[in-house]
Amino acid sequence: MTRLAIQGMGVLGGFGCGVVELQARLAGRAADPTELVVPVAGEELLLAAHQADTTSLERFLTKRQTRRIDHFSRMALLGAYLALEDAGALEAPRDRMGVVIATGYGPTRTTFSFLDSVLGDGDAFASPTHFSNSVHNAAAAHVAIQLQAAGPSLTVSQFEMSVASALLTARQWLAAGRVDSILFGAVDEVCAVLGYCWESYFPGSGGPIEPFALDRQTAVPGEGAAFFLLTREKEARYGHISKVDQGRVRKGSFSGGTWLLNADGHRACSASYPDLLTGSAAVAACTPHFGSLPVGQAFDLAVAALAVRDGRLPVISGPDDLPGDWRPAGGQALEEPVTCLKCDGDGRFGLIEVERS
Amino acid sequence: MSRQRPVAVTGAGCLCAAGPDLDACLATLFAGRRSPQPPQRFSTGHPVRYPVFEVPEEFFPDSVPADPELLRTARLAIAASAEALADAGWQPALLRELRVGVIVGTTVGSAMNNEDFYRDYRSGGRPGMAPIRRFLRGNPAAAVARYFDLSGPVQTVVNACSSGTDAVGIAAQWLRDGLCDLVLAGGADELCRTTCNGFTSLMITDSEPVRPFDRNRRGLNLGEGAGILVLESDELIGQRPGRSRASVVGYGGACDAHHLTAPHPDGAGLKRALREALAACGGSAADIAFVNAHGTGTPDNDRVESRTLAEVLPGVPFLSTKGFTGHTLGAAGGIEAALTLACLELGRIPASIGFAEADPELPATPVREMTTTPGRLALSQSLAFGGNNAVIVFEKGERS
Numbered sequence: 001m002t003r004l005a006i007q008g009m010g011v012l013g014g015f016g017c018g019v020v021e022l023q024a025r026l027a028g029r030a031a032d033p034t035e036l037v038v039p040v041a042g043e044e045l046l047l048a049a050h051q052a053d054t055t056s057l058e059r060f061l062t063k064r065q066t067r068r069i070d071h072f073s074r075m076a077l078l079g080a081y082l083a084l085e086d087a088g089a090l091e092a093p094r095d096r097m098g099v100v101i102a103t104g105y106g107p108t109r110t111t112f113s114f115l116d117s118v119l120g121d122g123d124a125f126a127s128p129t130h131f132s133n134s135v136h137n138a139a140a141a142h143v144a145i146q147l148q149a150a151g152p153s154l155t156v157s158q159f160e161m162s163v164a165s166a167l168l169t170a171r172q173w174l175a176a177g178r179v180d181s182i183l184f185g186a187v188d189e190v191c192a193v194l195g196y197c198w199e200s201y202f203p204g205s206g207g208p209i210e211p212f213a214l215d216r217q218t219a220v221p222g223e224g225a226a227f228f229l230l231t232r233e234k235e236a237r238y239g240h241i242s243k244v245d246q247g248r249v250r251k252g253s254f255s256g257g258t259w260l261l262n263a264d265g266h267r268a269c270s271a272s273y274p275d276l277l278t279g280s281a282a283v284a285a286c287t288p289h290f291g292s293l294p295v296g297q298a299f300d301l302a303v304a305a306l307a308v309r310d311g312r313l314p315v316i317s318g319p320d321d322l323p324g325d326w327r328p329a330g331g332q333a334l335e336e337p338v339t340c341l342k343c344d345g346d347g348r349f350g351l352i353e354v355e356r357s
Numbered sequence: 358m359s360r361q362r363p364v365a366v367t368g369a370g371c372l373c374a375a376g377p378d379l380d381a382c383l384a385t386l387f388a389g390r391r392s393p394q395p396p397q398r399f400s401t402g403h404p405v406r407y408p409v410f411e412v413p414e415e416f417f418p419d420s421v422p423a424d425p426e427l428l429r430t431a432r433l434a435i436a437a438s439a440e441a442l443a444d445a446g447w448q449p450a451l452l453r454e455l456r457v458g459v460i461v462g463t464t465v466g467s468a469m470n471n472e473d474f475y476r477d478y479r480s481g482g483r484p485g486m487a488p489i490r491r492f493l494r495g496n497p498a499a500a501v502a503r504y505f506d507l508s509g510p511v512q513t514v515v516n517a518c519s520s521g522t523d524a525v526g527i528a529a530q531w532l533r534d535g536l537c538d539l540v541l542a543g544g545a546d547e548l549c550r551t552t553c554n555g556f557t558s559l560m561i562t563d564s565e566p567v568r569p570f571d572r573n574r575r576g577l578n579l580g581e582g583a584g585i586l587v588l589e590s591d592e593l594i595g596q597r598p599g600r601s602r603a604s605v606v607g608y609g610g611a612c613d614a615h616h617l618t619a620p621h622p623d624g625a626g627l628k629r630a631l632r633e634a635l636a637a638c639g640g641s642a643a644d645i646a647f648v649n650a651h652g653t654g655t656p657d658n659d660r661v662e663s664r665t666l667a668e669v670l671p672g673v674p675f676l677s678t679k680g681f682t683g684h685t686l687g688a689a690g691g692i693e694a695a696l697t698l699a700c701l702e703l704g705r706i707p708a709s710i711g712f713a714e715a716d717p718e719l720p721a722t723p724v725r726e727m728t729t730t731p732g733r734l735a736l737s738q739s740l741a742f743g744g745n746n747a748v749i750v751f752e753k754g755e756r757s
Contacts, residue, residue, distance in 0.1 A: 001534075042481045099612065106515070108469060114555065115475050123402035123554050131555035132618045132742065136467055136515035141743030144614040150626070152610035153745050154523065157467040157515045159496060165512045172530045177359060178610075178633070193469075196478060197489050246510040346499065348511070 001243065002175035004167075005236030005357065006228050006305045008087025010079040010185075013224025013290040013299065014050025018082055022289070022299075023306055026314040030288040033207065033220050038195035047195045048206055050222035050291030054078050060085075061146060068129055069142055072107035076139035076187045077146060079225030083183065084147070087229040087237065098151035098179035099140050100170040102162035102186040104294020106136040109191040139187060151179040160269070160342055162186065163297040164246045164350025171244055174232050185227035186298030194221065209292065211263040211285030212322055214274065219265030222291020226298035228305075236357045238305035242337060243353035249343060255279030258335045260300045260313070262342040264292035272343035274323050282329035283322065284313045297342040297350060304338040304354040313338070361637040363604035363752060364529040365594040366586050368445025370437035370543075371695040373582025373682045374410035377418070378440050382681075383699050386707040387727065391681050393566050393578050399550045403557055405564045409548055410580030410683030425487075428495030429581075430466030433688070434545035435504045437583035441541065442505075445587040446600060449505045455593070458509035458537040460528050461497040461585075462520025462544035463687035467513055470551045497545050509537045514687075518651070519610075519739035520544050521690025522747035525586060526608030532590045539593060543691025545583035552686065553579060559618065561655045567684075569652035569677035569709060570659045570723050572716035577653040580683020584691030586698070601754035603698045606734070607640065609633030613744030619657055624665035626746040627738070631669045634748040638734065642670045645750075646732030647706050649697040650723065651740045652677020653684050654711065658740055663719035674730060676723045680710035690739045690747065698751050701735040 011018065014033060015025040025031060036049040054074040057066060060081040066074060080099075084090045114130035132138065137155040144153055152173065156166035163186050170182045198221055207220035230241070249272045256279050263270050264287040277283070290299045307313045315331035322328065337355035369379050375391070376382035385391070393408035401407075412433070417423070421436045438459075442449060471488035478484050494500065498511040514520045514527065521544025528542030556562050556579060563575040594601060611629035613621035620627070635641065648670060650662050654677075666675055678696050679685075685692055700706045709723035716722075738748045 041483050103515075105469060106467060111468060111470050112475060115470060115472060115551065116479070118551070118554050119472070119476055119479065123550075123557070124404075126554040126558040128555075128558040128560075131558055134468070134470075134555075135464065135517050135742050137517050137741075137743045137745065138617065141612075141617050141745075144612045144744065145616070148614050150612060150614050150629070152630075152747075153516065153612040153743065154527075155515045157496070157513050158498065158511060159493070161499075161511065165510060168510055168536065169512065169527050169530070172527075172534055172536075175534065176361075176530060193475065193478060197486065200483075200486050248508040346503070348499075 002171060002232060003240040003242050004171055004174060004230045005233045005240055006238040007231055007236060008083045008089060008229035009302050009305060010082025010086060010227040011302050012052045012075060012078055014222055015289045017056050019086055025289050036190055036195050038192050040196055045199060048220050049190050050220060051190060052224040070107055070110045070133050072187060072189050073139040073142040075225040076143055076185055079185050079227035080143045080183055083227035083229045089229060094147055094149045096151055096180040097149040098173050098182045099144050099149050099153045100166050100182055100184045101140045101155045102166035102295050103136060103157050104159045104162050104188045106157055107134055107138060108194060109189060110134045112193055149183060160294050160344035161246060161348055161350045163295050164244055164352060167244045167352060182230045183227060184230050185225060186295035187225040188293045188295045189223040190221050209265040209288045211287050214270040214323060215267060217267045219292035222293045224290055226302050239308035239354050239356050241352060242355045245351045247349060249276050249347045249349050251275045252278045256281055258282045258329050258338050260304050260338055260340045261285045262287060262296045262300050264296055266292060268345035269343045276349055280325040280327060282335060283326045284316055284329040286316060297340055300340040301352055304340050307334055307338055308336060308354050308356045360639055361607060362533050363606045364532050365589050365601040366603045366605060366698060367589050367600045368441040368587035369695040369698055370440030371584045371692055372416060372433060372437050373685060373692055374412055374580055375681045377416035379695055379699055386681050389708060389710055391710055393683060396548060401550060401553055407562045407564055408566060408578050410578060411548055412581050426491060426494055428466055428491055429547040430463055430545050431495045431497050431500035433547060433583035434461050434497040434501050437585040438501050438541050441585045441587045453506055455538040456509045457507040458531055458540040459498045459501045459507060460512045460514060460524040460540060460542040461501060462514040462524040462690055463497045463546050464517055465546050465549050465552055466495060466497040467515045472550055501541060516745045517742035518686055518689055519741035519745040519747040520687040522737060522739040522749055523610060525605060525694050526747060526749050528588050529605040529608060532588055538590050540588045541585055542588055543585035544688040546581055546686045546688040548579055548581040563654060566711060567654040567680055568711040569654045569680050570663060570719060571712050572714040574654045574656060574659060576655050577684040580685040582682060582685045582688050582692055584688060584695040586694055599755050602756045603701060603751045603754040605749060606752045607634040607638035607750030610747045615744050618742055620661045620740055624661045626744055627665045627740060628669055630746040630748045634750050638750045640734050642673055644732060644734045645670055645673045646701060646730040646735050648673055648675035649693045649737040650675045650677050651738055652679050660718060663721045667720035674724050674728050676706050676709035693737045694749060697735050697737040701751055701753055704731060705729050
């Protein structure tokens with residue numbers, strides 16, 4: 001397959017903003033989650049969540065330029081600018097740049113803000129601004145408009161499979177020569193309604209995330225954006241994506257190698273990892289740093305890219321005994337490729353393989 | 358952009374207000390019938406009762422009954438997929454031996470916007486999780502894959518109104534690259550109060566039946582439905598000669614990068630998408646039998662589309678099938694792909710319903726009467742929120 005060269009990365013989440021802050025966090029303990037205020041039945045529930053700050057967007061755009069842009073699209077824009085900046089490509093032409101964005105749930109805050117306008121003021125007072133920003137591809141549109149990226153645009157919403165699914169198509173666009181580069185990103189946000197649903201489904205589960213406690217619910221919601229500037233070039237600043245796949249979980253499909261699991265404390269998904277991956281694989285999981293979110297695999301992709309560049313995965317604190325014959329991958333000399341694996345609760349997996357250039 | 362290898366389309370399914378299946382929809386089109394009316398499943402508080410194109414319950418096949426655990430969008434996608442697979446001659450059980458992918462475009466099918474749930478929540482209640490469960494099980498591509506027990510990649514495209522067209526174009530690429538043996542691709546979307554209120558807030562809905570490209574057009578009528586195609590790899594179609602209804606020979610897409618809700622006034626992105634699609638199939642205006650235009654009936658869309666068609670494809674007959682189906686949003690590209698394919702087989706297109714009086718601002722106008730369309734290629738195009746533009750080109754197949 002055509003290998004995708006990772007030339008730049010832009011990340012933001014509960015760990016901070018930018019590759020340097022992510023890397024600094026990975027070297028130490030995970031940032032404590034902040035509190036998401038969730039109104040429930042007249043009271044305020046405080047739910048632990050890894051939330052993202054988009055203040056740094058002011059480095060790239062004026063307040064006037066972003067005054068009608070919601071939090072979801074602001075995260076996407078910031079991720080996009082950071083990736084271009086990281087690649088040294090802020091001034092490069094973008095007439096043949098495609099934009100591909102993955103999102104599990106889309107702009108939920110704005111969706112509910114639109115419903116607020118309808119339910120609060122009546123159908124005739126529905127907010128056109130909220131409506132147009134609630135469309136799932138609004139973030140891709142804002143990125144294309146602000147960056148004048150005139151190539152094709154795609155937004156994919158496939159819950160936990162969004163990242164691998166969207167990357168399948170991004171790879172083909174580059175392979176077919178439709179574009180010279182792709183700004184590939186993933187974004188999801190937390191909101192009060194998500195918090196309410198979280199408490200309903202997982203009452204009392206406050207984290208911290210224990211990725212390898214596979215039979216316990218320890219997930220903590222997260223939000224953020226992870227963007228990548230991808231090209232076809234042989235040289236890459238962070239290595240290459242050499243394989244993307246998606247399919248049904250079947251026992252013993254994989255064994256051996258180095259794996260970055262998106263085990264994020266969701267019990268319903270966790271059981272699939274040891275089913276899929278058997279034998280003495282070297283494994284790591286970095287989900288405590290960015291939380292549980294449908295597009296969490298994109299953050300793993302960033303971690304894997306840093307690992308192949310630097311020759312080692314970060315040491316992640318956790319239990320001494322890993323399930324089955326798994327062994328810790330962190331801190332050891334890296335055996336390439338690094339494979340990012342995400343399982344959903346519906347028996348599907350998405351896989352992204354990263355290797356040195 | 359290099360030439361794209363043709364990809365066989367072996368089956369098509371279509372369910373919308375125009376009919377319960379593709380043949381019925383075609384009959385409606387050529388009979389010049391339509392009956393938009395205010396929605397029956399919900400009401401809005403607007404002083405004007407905007408007409409919509411709603412799918413009656415009796416249009417759903419018995420094999421896909423209403424399911425409280427499934428979004429209506431997913432049900433529409435499954436019903437159209439079942440028709441497409443039957444048309445292609447596939448028993449679903451045989452598909453389990455193959456790597457079958459699913460790509461479905463949608464808007465409503467991906468949005469967590471259940472109004473009853475949220476009304477209860479914001480008023481201090483503790484609503485149950487049934488609507489959330491339905492949303493989580495309702496992702497259209499995943500729902501189709503689950504229903505037919507398919508193991509290949511799934512992708513729900515949320516490119517707003519070009520989603521279905523993009524889905525078909527991407528499916529062809531997946532097959533060219535050997536990612537799948539077969540792909541179910543198209544679009545599905547249901548009518549809902551939220552989108553009705555949203556489009557009304559943008560002041561782009563018409564209180565009369567939609568009038569695409571007409572001088573007196575006032576906006577769109579919303580609709581619902583699904584259109585799904587079966588696309589097969591060269592290897593698979595080689596084992597089943599004579600099954601091809603058409604081929605996808607070109608796909609192009611480009612973003613205006615101009616405005617969140619309005620098309621570029623010069624059709625910049627649409628022109629690039631058209632040129633990419635034409636280059637991909639090696640075709641020119643002379644090869645195109647007809648164009649199934651986006652033709653929403655909004656002043657802006659139709660102006661941009663007419664000017665672009667006049668410049669890029671001068672003299673090529675075109676129509677808007679949204680006059681028969683309404684604007685089905687994420688489903689539109691799938692439904693219009695199925696209708697385009699079927700009209701290409703027939704070698705004729707119906708009168709573009711709703712068009713009566715030419716607009717002096719529009720240099721190209723759609724066909725006023727049933728028109729014979731000899732030629733090997735037909736084109737379907739979509740414009741979308743976010744400035745997305747997508748174009749697919751079909752070539753006649755062996756079953757034509």
